[in-house]
Amino acid sequence: MLAKIGSAAVVGLEAQSIEVEVDARRAGQGGILILVGLPDAAVRESGERVRAAIRNSGLNFPSNQHITINLAPADLRKEGPAYDLPIAIGILAASGQLPLPKLEGVVMLGELSLDGSLRHVRGVLPVADMARHNGVKAIFAPACDAPEAALIPDVLVYPVETLAQLVAHFQGFQPLQPLPSGVQLVSQPPPPAVDFAEIQGQEHAKRALEVVAAGGHNMLMIGPPGAGKTLMARAMPGILPLLALEEALEVTRVYSVADMLPPDTPLIQQRPFRAPHHTISNAGLVGGGHWPRPGEISLAHRGVLFLDEMPEFNSKVLEVMRQPMEDKLVTISRAQGSLTFPANFMLIAAMNPCPCGYYGDPERACTCPTGIIQRYRKRISGPLLDRIDIHIEVPRVPFEKLSRATQGEPSTVIRARIEAARERQRVRMQGTGLACNADMGPAELRQFCALRDDAQSLMRAAMRQMHLSARAYHRILKVARTIADLEGVPQIQVHHLAEALQYRTRVLDV
Ligand SMILES: Nc1ncnc2c1ncn2[C@@H]1O[C@H](COP(=O)(O)OP(=O)(O)O)[C@@H](O)[C@H]1O
Ligand SMILES: [Mg+2]
Numbered sequence: 001m002l003a004k005i006g007s008a009a010v011v012g013l014e015a016q017s018i019e020v021e022v023d024a025r026r027a028g029q030g031g032i033l034i035l036v037g038l039p040d041a042a043v044r045e046s047g048e049r050v051r052a053a054i055r056n057s058g059l060n061f062p063s064n065q066h067i068t069i070n071l072a073p074a075d076l077r078k079e080g081p082a083y084d085l086p087i088a089i090g091i092l093a094a095s096g097q098l099p100l101p102k103l104e105g106v107v108m109l110g111e112l113s114l115d116g117s118l119r120h121v122r123g124v125l126p127v128a129d130m131a132r133h134n135g136v137k138a139i140f141a142p143a144c145d146a147p148e149a150a151l152i153p154d155v156l157v158y159p160v161e162t163l164a165q166l167v168a169h170f171q172g173f174q175p176l177q178p179l180p181s182g183v184q185l186v187s188q189p190p191p192p193a194v195d196f197a198e199i200q201g202q203e204h205a206k207r208a209l210e211v212v213a214a215g216g217h218n219m220l221m222i223g224p225p226g227a228g229k230t231l232m233a234r235a236m237p238g239i240l241p242l243l244a245l246e247e248a249l250e251v252t253r254v255y256s257v258a259d260m261l262p263p264d265t266p267l268i269q270q271r272p273f274r275a276p277h278h279t280i281s282n283a284g285l286v287g288g289g290h291w292p293r294p295g296e297i298s299l300a301h302r303g304v305l306f307l308d309e310m311p312e313f314n315s316k317v318l319e320v321m322r323q324p325m326e327d328k329l330v331t332i333s334r335a336q337g338s339l340t341f342p343a344n345f346m347l348i349a350a351m352n353p354c355p356c357g358y359y360g361d362p363e364r365a366c367t368c369p370t371g372i373i374q375r376y377r378k379r380i381s382g383p384l385l386d387r388i389d390i391h392i393e394v395p396r397v398p399f400e401k402l403s404r405a406t407q408g409e410p411s412t413v414i415r416a417r418i419e420a421a422r423e424r425q426r427v428r429m430q431g432t433g434l435a436c437n438a439d440m441g442p443a444e445l446r447q448f449c450a451l452r453d454d455a456q457s458l459m460r461a462a463m464r465q466m467h468l469s470a471r472a473y474h475r476i477l478k479v480a481r482t483i484a485d486l487e488g489v490p491q492i493q494v495h496h497l498a499e500a501l502q503y504r505t506r507v508l509d510v
Helices: 046-056 084-094 124-133 163-171 203-215 229-239 245-257 282-286 315-319 322-327 370-378 382-386 411-428 442-448 453-466 470-487 494-502
Strands: 002-011 014-026 032-036 065-072 106-108 138-142 156-160 219-222 304-307 329-334 337-342 346-351 390-393
Touching: 002 084, 002 124, 014 084, 014 124, 032 046, 046 084, 065 084, 084 106, 084 163, 124 138, 124 245, 156 163, 203 219, 203 229, 203 346, 203 390, 203 411, 203 470, 219 229, 229 304, 229 346, 229 411, 245 337, 282 315, 315 382, 322 329, 411 470, 442 470, 453 470, 453 494, 470 494
Parallel strands: 002 106, 032 065, 106 138, 138 156, 219 346, 219 390, 304 346
Antiparallel strands: 002 014, 014 065, 329 337
């Protein structure tokens, strides 16, 4: 008998429909099992897992039959253990143990352990999305992954704990209950690890972080060791607004295919904060690999990518971020065509002013020879610096200030201002598909960032004096727009532009 079971393959951020065909017919002596259709090692081992799972579930593995399993379409590579479940159900159906009509128009996936229980698989969210587009009526997924699938409306999602449970469902003995679909949104993020109130002094840097968070910009902090650069970057998550539903689904999809969705968190609603180590590889940062996975720049999508001690990173690795920083996505080419992952992140970078860390310090002398300082700073290329909107110096906070008992503004108060500024951006850019000022292209810049005469002449003078590139010009306009939004002012004024320009002083010039 021939059984056909719907399943899916995850390629990049998308799922593609896969049909698991199982043909079982009586053989003379002893049975064999053949698996075809470009399977990888994990899929090839599926046969053994399925055999044990079926037996240990108290079901009958047709051991005297000749079983052929084909994963169609044959030209698409099949990866991972998620086909265990459709293969097991297919074998049971093809050997006459399950009613075939009940298996039509459904999609199932899940890894089987030898005792017949279902294990977690990655990428369930894009599979559910694909199922909805293809008009599939029901999805059967491991119980731990089912809430993720249920984020997608219009498809019934059945959580499955064991193979035996699913068999009882199809045999009609004990029907499974689908999960209620839809999204549970939280209204408040959890308290931050570092609150802005704990940061003494550094008003300039805190203001810059607020501007970055409000408009989705990039920032570089330069200062001696112990100035609080790492501390301030780690305070960022506490002032970022929660993700809107559409954004949350985008981010969750990246984590789902990267297999990095935290347990018990079907939907990621907090903006990501990623702080990769400086030894990270090219593929680790921008994505790639044999089965392309999202890199850190995609895991930081709609959130923060924090590169601490930036000159320690391999400069070739840093350079590959340049294109994604412009495009807000990354394209990964491979043998079977290219893939894209989203990469719209806020870069926060930190560095010492020189290898010893004390160049320009009022109290401690720098011991680095000039040539060495220049070489150190050259590790961050001009084109990369040009893509960073805000460059600020972070001096050391004197002891008297550090030991003061007064507290700064708490993160919740700052976040409220940022939320208000983001709301203004959202309303202004409704219909453009853009979320924040940093996302604006030339058309939006013309429409939303027109300068009055006085601001225009300040800009002209600054362009000449500071030798600014066209890219820098656009980035300054966007930052000025965000500063005006924080103030709640409809048009960019001279003092907004002046503040934005001041963030562009070349702190890296020796
Ligand atoms: N402005 C500050 N306010 C409060 N604590 C600070 C400040 N600057 C530094 N510190 C303290 O010093 C520690 C080291 O700061 P850190 O952020 O690692 O400095 P950097 O990254 O600039 O070398 C912090 O964990 C914090 O305890
Ligand atoms: Mg540090």
